[in-house]
Amino acid sequence: xxxxxxxxxxxxxxxxxxxxxxxxxxxxxxxxxxxxxxxxxxxxxxxxxxxxxxxxxxxxxxxxxxxxxxxxxxxxxxxxxxxxxxxxxxxxxxxxxxxxxxxxxxxxxxxxxxxxxxxxxxxxxxxxxxxxxxxxxxxxxxxxxxxxxxxxxxxxxxxxxxxxxxxxxxxxxxxxxxxxxxxxxxxxxxxxxxxxxxxxxxxxxxxxxxxxxxxxxxxxxxxxxxxxxxxxxxxxxxxxxxxxxxxxxxxxxxxxxxxxxxxxxxxxxxxxxxxxxxxxxxxxxxxxxxxxxxxxxxxxxxxxxxxxxxxxxxxxxxxxxxxxxxxxxxxxxxxxxxxxxxxxxxxxxxxxxxxxxxxxxxxxxxx
Numbered sequence: 001x002x003x004x005x006x007x008x009x010x011x012x013x014x015x016x017x018x019x020x021x022x023x024x025x026x027x028x029x030x031x032x033x034x035x036x037x038x039x040x041x042x043x044x045x046x047x048x049x050x051x052x053x054x055x056x057x058x059x060x061x062x063x064x065x066x067x068x069x070x071x072x073x074x075x076x077x078x079x080x081x082x083x084x085x086x087x088x089x090x091x092x093x094x095x096x097x098x099x100x101x102x103x104x105x106x107x108x109x110x111x112x113x114x115x116x117x118x119x120x121x122x123x124x125x126x127x128x129x130x131x132x133x134x135x136x137x138x139x140x141x142x143x144x145x146x147x148x149x150x151x152x153x154x155x156x157x158x159x160x161x162x163x164x165x166x167x168x169x170x171x172x173x174x175x176x177x178x179x180x181x182x183x184x185x186x187x188x189x190x191x192x193x194x195x196x197x198x199x200x201x202x203x204x205x206x207x208x209x210x211x212x213x214x215x216x217x218x219x220x221x222x223x224x225x226x227x228x229x230x231x232x233x234x235x236x237x238x239x240x241x242x243x244x245x246x247x248x249x250x251x252x253x254x255x256x257x258x259x260x261x262x263x264x265x266x267x268x269x270x271x272x273x274x275x276x277x278x279x280x281x282x283x284x285x286x287x288x289x290x291x292x293x294x295x296x297x298x299x300x301x302x303x304x305x306x307x308x309x310x311x312x313x314x315x316x317x318x319x320x321x322x323x324x325x326x327x328x329x330x331x332x333x334x335x336x337x338x339x340x341x342x343x344x345x346x347x348x349x350x351x352x353x354x355x356x357x358x359x360x361x362x363x364x365x366x367x
Contacts, residue, residue: 009343010197010201010343010346010347011197011342011343012200015193015197015200018038018042018193018196019173019181019190019193020173021038022035022038022039022042022189022192022193023172023173023181023183023184023185023186023189023190023193024172024173024183025038026078026080026111026113026168027076027077027078027185027189028077028078028079028080028097028098028113028166028167028168029077029078029079029080029097029098029219029220029221029222029223030077030097030166030219030220030223031080031113031166032056032076032077032219033056035076035189035192036052036056036058036076036217036219039058039076039192039196039217040058040060042196043060043196043199043200043215044060045203046060046196046199046200046202046203046204047060047061047062047199047203047215048061048062048063048064049061049064053227053230053231053234054230055219055220055226055227055230056076056219056227057076057216057217057218057219057227057228057230057231058076058216058217059214059215059216059217059231059234059235060199060214060215061212061213061214061215062199062202062209062212062213062215063209063210063211063212063213064212065212066210066211066212066358067212068210068211068212068238068358068359068360069211069212069214069235069236069237069238069239070211070212070213070214070237070238070239070240070241070353070356071214071216071235071237071239071240071241071311072195072198072213072214072215072216072240072241072242072243072349072353073195073215073216073217073218073228073240073241073242073243073307073311074188074189074191074192074194074195074216074217074218074242074243074244075188075191075192075217075218075219075220075221075222075227075228075244075307076188076189076192076217076218076219076227077098077219077220077221077222077227078098078168078184078185078187078189078222079096079097079098079099079100079185079187079222079331080097080098080100080166080167080168081094081095081096081097081100081110081166081167081168082094082095082096082097082163082164082165082166082167083112083161083162083163083164083165083166083167084163085163086153086156086157086161086162086163087153088152088153089151089152089153090147090148090150090151090152090153090155090156091124091145091146091147092112092121092145092146092147092148092156092161093144093145093146094141094144094145094146094167095141096141097166097222097223098222098223099222099331100331101331101332102139102140102141102144103138103139104332104333105123105139105144106123106124106125106139106144107122107123107125108122108123108169108170108171108333109121109122109169109170109171110122110123110146110167110168110169110170111167111168111169111170112146112148112161112165112166112167113165113166113167113168114159114160114161114162114165115160116159116160117160119148119159119160119161120148120170121146121147121148121149121167122146122147122148123144123145123146123147124145124146124147125139125144146167148161168184169184169333171183171184171333171334175339176336178339179265179338179339180264180328180336180337180338180339181336181337181339181342182334182335182336183333183334183335184332184333184334184335185335186245186327186335186336186337187244187245187327187330187331187335188221188243188244188245190245190325190337190342191243191244191245191325192217193342194243194325194342194345194346194349195215195216195217195243195349196215197346198215198346198349198350198353199215201346201350202350202353207350207354209353210357210358211238211356211358213353214235214237216228216231216235218231218307221244221306221307225306225307225309225310227307228242228307228310228311229310229314232310232311232314232315232318233314233315236315237311237315237318238318238319238360238362239280239318239319239320239356239360239362240308240311240312240318240319240320240321241280241284241320241321241322241323241349241352241353242306242307242308242311242320242321242322242323243322243323243324243325243345243349244306244307244308244322244324244325245324245325245326245327245330245335245337246262246269246271246298246324246325246326246327247259247260247262247326247327247328247330248262248263248264248326248327248328248336249261249262249263250262250263250264250328251328251329260298260299262296262298262326263296263326264326264327264328264336264337264338264341265326265338265340265341266294266296266326266341267293267294267295267296267340267341267344268288268293268294268295268296268323268324268325268341268344268345268348269295269296269297269298269323269324269325269326270284270285270288270295270296270297270298270321270322270323270324271297271298271299271300271304271308271321271322271324272297272298272299272300273299273300273301273303273304274300274302274303275300275303275304275308275309275312275313275320275322276300276304276308276312276320276321276322277312277319277320277321277362277364278364279319279362279363279364280319280320280321280362281321283352283355283356284321284323284348284352286355287348287351287352287354287355288348288351290351291347291348291351293344293347293348293351294344295344295348296326298324304322306322306324308320308321308322319362323345323348323349323352325337325341325342325345326338326341
């Protein structure tokens with residue numbers, strides 16, 4: 001069998017260091033500031049200006065004075081937990097911040113973020129020997145709890161822990177079989193990484209951008225697309241290309257009938273749906289075909305469930321499209337994406353931008 005020809009990576013050593021640092025940093029919904037600082041520090045040398053909005057969405061810009069404005073966007077936040085109730089004997093019960101999965105919590109190590117710094121804790125769970133197999137109780141919000149090594153509520157509070165403190169998992173980035181990037185919060189800080197790499201490639205290739213190009217790293221996507229909803233009012237874009245993750249459906253327990261037939265390693269996923277503007281989608285498909293970038297297709301129903309919806313239905317209707325990255329094990333601590341897909345999303349966004357002209361007419365029905 002012929003050996004697959006290896007292509008040179010578009011990512012640099014510095015790119016990989018940024019990816020590792022950015023993914024290992026905690027950036028829970030509503031508390032994204034430290035992650036935004038890391039992202040902005042990386043992208044600033046490749047852009048002309050930057051700003052934050054009132055809730056922490058970070059924006060870097062090429063040609064900020066241009067009238068025609070194009071957004072490429074990802075979201076910066078990760079799912080997490082809130083301290084909800086501290087018992088008299090020092091155990092902590094929780095409330096979700098985003099779509100945190102109670103099923104994976106038992107035996108996980110976590111960081112509780114306090115004004116005094118990080119407090120370490122674990123999700124406790126009784127041993128298999130003492131559980132009643134006939135009445136096995138699965139993990140739920142009613143019974144999962146944190147143990148931070150304290151015996152009283154007073155001890156917990158002395159560490160700086162109080163109701164409202166945010167909690168993130170401790171799991172860190174790794175590479176699996178030299179093929180997959182693995183870690184928590186690839187949904188969707190890998191998107192922030194990819195759009196930052198687009199900025200780097202534009203700068204290093206000396207590509208001329210004839211419009212204002214806004215690199216947007218939005219907050220609060222995990223709780224209702226709120227960051228994107230707010231930033232559209234600030235930028236007032238003429239067009240928006242969103243990148244997020246979608247489900248790889250090849251692993252066990254996934255249902256292709258309900259979730260589609262999508263695979264890691266087979267390229268970016270382009271979505272068809274009401275929020276996706278067909279002329280912009282055609283431009284992206286044409287760019288993929290011209291540059292021989294592999295891609296897959298998906299269909300959305302009423303909504304894409306991504307920031308695409310927030311951009312599309314704002315400002316009287318912003319032509320918007322979604323380029324997704326297939327991901328395994330979403331909303332777990334071992335989210336996994338294929339390295340080739342990451343590079344192909346970067347290439348596809350870059351090639352699509354090269355096809356957009358200043359004052360491009362994306363009107364669906366033209367006179």
